[in-house]
Amino acid sequence: MIAGCSATPVSQPSTPGDSTPAAQPAAPAAPEASAAVAKKGDTVQVSYTGKLSDGSVFDSSEGRDPLQFTLGSNQVIDGFDKAVTGMKVGEKKTFTVPAGEAYGPHLDELIIELNNDQLPAGITPAVGQKLQSTQADGSIIYATIIEVSDSKVKVDANHPLAGKDLTFEIVLVKIL
Numbered sequence: 001m002i003a004g005c006s007a008t009p010v011s012q013p014s015t016p017g018d019s020t021p022a023a024q025p026a027a028p029a030a031p032e033a034s035a036a037v038a039k040k041g042d043t044v045q046v047s048y049t050g051k052l053s054d055g056s057v058f059d060s061s062e063g064r065d066p067l068q069f070t071l072g073s074n075q076v077i078d079g080f081d082k083a084v085t086g087m088k089v090g091e092k093k094t095f096t097v098p099a100g101e102a103y104g105p106h107l108d109e110l111i112i113e114l115n116n117d118q119l120p121a122g123i124t125p126a127v128g129q130k131l132q133s134t135q136a137d138g139s140i141i142y143a144t145i146i147e148v149s150d151s152k153v154k155v156d157a158n159h160p161l162a163g164k165d166l167t168f169e170i171v172l173v174k175i176l
Helices: 078-084
Strands: 044-050 056-061 067-070 093-097 112-117 129-134 142-150 153-158 168-176
Touching: 044 129, 078 168
Parallel strands: none
Antiparallel strands: 044 056, 044 067, 044 168, 093 168, 112 153, 129 142, 142 153
């Protein structure tokens, strides 16, 4: 849970018109909005492409609206949040988020073997099929079937990106 969208042009500050007497120097232009840097608490919009170490794309905002989130609010992975902090509108950056700052390590204890009778009625298990289970506390666990036999299935409840370093190419589109 990013490229292709371009930043919305920022209107230039107004400058004195022809009515300014020629003998008076023009007032200095106001600083552009793009001089602001993204900081904790800012809501930002970012276009992105996320790639794995083999170069394959796992997610992208290309063809969609930019990703919008508030810095420091735990809405995105820590490494992504840290990389956007301090950027200026229009700035581009490529960075890698190590697995520990992304979705953590791939944990063997989250690979679970279930008897077919533990699956919901009417499901014909298949490798790659996604399952979800609601826990007693109301939290939802997602798992992917990774192996099927006549009487059992093996599921992986790790996040699909667990254990992987993630490389992002981003552009800060807007600070709201």
